[in-house]
Amino acid sequence: MIDGLFHGTAQWYARYRPGIADAVTDAIRAAVPGHGGRLLDLGCGTGQVAAALPEFTDVVGIDPDADMLTAARHALAAAPDRRRVRLLHGPAETVPLPEGWTPDLVTACRSFHWMNGPAVLHRLTKLPGRFTMALMGDGTVWTAAEPWAVAVRGLIQRFLGERRRAGGGHFDVAERPFTEELAAAGFTEVAASYLPVSRSWTPERVRGYLYSTSYSAPALYGDRLPEFERELAATLADHSTDGVLTEAVTWELILARHEAP
Numbered sequence: 449m450i451d452g453l454f455h456g457t458a459q460w461y462a463r464y465r466p467g468i469a470d471a472v473t474d475a476i477r478a479a480v481p482g483h484g485g486r487l488l489d490l491g492c493g494t495g496q497v498a499a500a501l502p503e504f505t506d507v508v509g510i511d512p513d514a515d516m517l518t519a520a521r522h523a524l525a526a527a528p529d530r531r532r533v534r535l536l537h538g539p540a541e542t543v544p545l546p547e548g549w550t551p552d553l554v555t556a557c558r559s560f561h562w563m564n565g566p567a568v569l570h571r572l573t574k575l576p577g578r579f580t581m582a583l584m585g586d587g588t589v590w591t592a593a594e595p596w597a598v599a600v601r602g603l604i605q606r607f608l609g610e611r612r613r614a615g616g617g618h619f620d621v622a623e624r625p626f627t628e629e630l631a632a633a634g635f636t637e638v639a640a641s642y643l644p645v646s647r648s649w650t651p652e653r654v655r656g657y658l659y660s661t662s663y664s665a666p667a668l669y670g671d672r673l674p675e676f677e678r679e680l681a682a683t684l685a686d687h688s689t690d691g692v693l694t695e696a697v698t699w700e701l702i703l704a705r706h707e708a709p
């Protein structure tokens with residue numbers, strides 16, 4: 449894992465990261481036989497997937513960022529008594545699952561691109577039984593096409609360099625589509641769908657969102673953070689209408705199945 453990938457972002461993440469679209473959770477529900485059961489959430493972050501799928505009453509979440517897990521514990525604490533949530537600290541490639549436990553649904557939301565995909569998928573295919581796999585993500589302000597987002601990306605690049613940061617390192621787009629990785633690992637019924645949603649932002653929410661990301665975490669700016677904040681506020685004011693910025697977002701959802709031979 450990249451050093452300091454989400455360092456200092458968990459509280460911003462918990463407060464400002466948009467939730468998972470209903471269209472995505474509806475499509476996942478429709479794909480899981482029997483609806484509900486055991487959920488394995490890889491790169492669970494602050495617990496958004498488990499929170500959005502409450503009918504999964506036995507949850508194992510995995511994440512290597514201890515602050516993210518603390519936020520997830522807090523967010524999921526209000527879960528009904530009948531729900532069991534276990535949060536495991538470490539990377540999805542290696543953290544041992546609870547003895548004898550197998551999932552009905554495995555999710556990786558906005559997180560699979562941080563993992564060694566083949567290693568994680570290979571591990572999953574060794575599990576007994578059958579499960580549905582759901583990989584999903586909603587893009588980022590870094591990749592959005594709206595003029596305000598392009599201006600914000602330019603501003604970040606002016607402060608942090610052209611390449612997209614990822615904590616202490618940089619992010620490079622995966623060479624192989626996740627659909628191909630799943631098929632190569634032996635998953636079947638691999639299918640991608642694209643679900644459009646629109647979002648409205650305020651400048652304050654854009655700032656909070658940016659501080660939840662690995663490419664614009666507050667720590668990356670060091671003592672230039674106040675200067676960045678001033679320029680960000682001016683950029684967003686220039687681009688907003690009545691204090692609102694809109695964004696057309698497309699969620700990608702990849703569903704697949706695995707059944708032990």
Ligand SMILES: C[S@@+](CC[C@H](N)C(=O)[O-])C[C@H]1O[C@@H](n2cnc3c(N)ncnc32)[C@H](O)[C@@H]1O
Pocket residue numbers: 449453454465490491492493494495496497510511512513516538539540541556557558559562563564
């Ligand atoms: C953008 S957040 C997504 C959190 C959550 N799934 C959501 O959608 O809100 C990415 C998460 O992946 C985690 N992550 C990074 N590398 C990982 C790995 N090798 N195994 C498991 N999780 C990882 C990060 O710590 C971070 O919490």
